[in-house]
Amino acid sequence: MNKPTFYVTTPIYYVNDVPHIGHAYTTVACDIISRYKRLSGYDVFFLTGTDEHGQKIEQAAQQKGMTPKELADSVVQRYKNLWEKLNISNNHFIRTTDESHKKTVQEVFKRMQENGDIYLDEYEGWYCTPCETYWTETQLLDGNCCPSCRRETTKLKEPSYFFNMSKYQEKLLKHIEENPDFIKPASRRNEIIAFIKEGLRNLSVSRVSFKWGIPVPGDEKHVIYVWIDALTNYISALNYFEANSELKKYWPADFHVVGKDILRFHTVYWPTMLMSLGIDLPKSIFAHGWWTVEGQKMSKSLGNAIDPNWLIEKFGVDPIRYFLMREVPFGLDGDFSFKALIHRINSDLANDLGNLLNRTLGMVKRYFNGDIPAYKVEDTVDVELFKKIEDTFDNVELHLKDLAFNKALIAIWELVSALNKYIDTTAPWALAKDKENRDRLETVLYTSMDGIRALSLLIYPFMPDTAIKIREQLNITEPVEKNSFEELKRVKQLKAGGKIGEVTPIFPRLDENEIIDNIKSENKKDEDKNNNDKAVELIDFAHFMTVQIKAGKIIEAEKVEKSEKLLKLKVDLGQETRQIIAGIAKSYLPGDLVGKTVAVVANLKPAKLMGLMSEGMVLAAAIGHKHRVLELPDEVAPGTIIK
Structure with missing residues (x-):
């Protein structure tokens, strides 16, 4: 029997920058839903990658004395290394410099041209090189400044191929109105509908002002612009136009997960291109919000773009994954604060989850010499807890269908609280004082351990390393993804009789004051170093x-x-x-x-x-x-x- 398929994508990240917390946020979100779907029996294809063409890369490479491909290669490796550290389980990493991608992009261009949707004309407008975007005069700020990055733009006029996007305006509107899940969250949907109703303009899809890109087939003076080049990755990764492609079965994508700043490209440009090609549209595009840092917009100029590698080194990979998904509803903007991160680690992870594991296994060691007890004497409080476990699995499933990661984690932590309350109510330390209560003591500790076993499954998509460590301490040897999830999530599945593993704290508490002081000290050193570096950038007297x-x-x-x-x-x-x-x-x-x-x-x-x-x-x-x-x-x- 064929498994149902599930296809999720991150945007492809531009290589003119190093990975920051925003890139990690999107990719971890896609990893969580991928892991959950695999557990649920789906055949998952999870795609991420890099966007490597364009004028910015060409110029940056010239300044560094490198070829654009050499520059791209060096940055791409940073992304791959970070995804490995973050435990990202992507099936494929696509690069727009891949030969198979180039071939697909040119095929897309040819087919759209054959369908009468691409024509040659001239483009004139105010061009922002950093954003690689043309703006009309009415859109500019403070004279000729880009409304997106606020840098100065240049007035350019050049020949360009255009995509007849306006032709698909009514068809796209109809699709959005008939498919409420096509754009999520709902607030973003309303924003895109309003944009379309203002009237779609035809889209410039080639450039002659730079060479670093995929040539237009039959007219190599032009390179195919980012809209077609980058967006095509979602089907080029599947070898979509190859007759024998095994991967084509994953289309249409279940989710394109993107930042809100590129929502328009994915909900207007991309679907109209697919309409031109006669290809089904993705099922859903989900736009998440932006992260600020300690209340300030994250940017290179402010020097506050947090390096995820540094965060992982300081706090560990699973605490970072947990914090990013728990702190803010997915879809809204969030603020990264070290105090909030430390609070989550100490409160949710060390106090609630970590303490639950330690106290339960500590009593198994103390009262049963580390032997896993059996379920013997049932009580209504046990039945209520088992019902809570079953309900939690159902609630998590419901929330993850909508990528409501923080709601799923809230539901899981309600189960953590219920398990801690169960131990407080049943008081195994009191039962241990009377030999006549030994069967009930076994039952209470077995029930607690089985609840923790269920928790390990629930947290696995979010914190895979932690889930595995918990299962090792419970002496569970079966790999999580190699078994039937429906079987695993049933209650009373823990095997009695074996020995528990070595009991070690999985989340030691952090000293908030010490960590904040260390961060301030490191920031001061970096600031002093930057100031010293700047001080040696000397000019001669004649220049002055x-x-x-x-x-x-x-x-x-x-x-x-x-x-x-x-x-x-x-x-x-x-x-x-x-x-x-x-x-x-x-x-x-x-x-x-x-x-x-x-x-x-x-x-x-x-x-x-x-x-x-x-x-x-x-x-x-x-x-x-x-x-x-x-x-x-x-x-x-x-x-x-x-x-």
């Missing part, structure tokens, strides 16, 4: 002398319309008056600046900000989120050279 700094007196100041941070200044530089647009509106009211003499970079190339010409830069010190301009004494005349 190319910068012309003059004293300028601010004679007028006003807010720039539609901008929160820009002020328009009129500055007297002695021989001339210039207009300067300065990003200091959150630190100064316009009237505060009039009459001040400030330092101005006078030979900066003019630039347009919010449609206004800026002819210089006012120097200011950044203090947190505030700015303080460098004020000069009144006796310094406008136009005075500052050396």
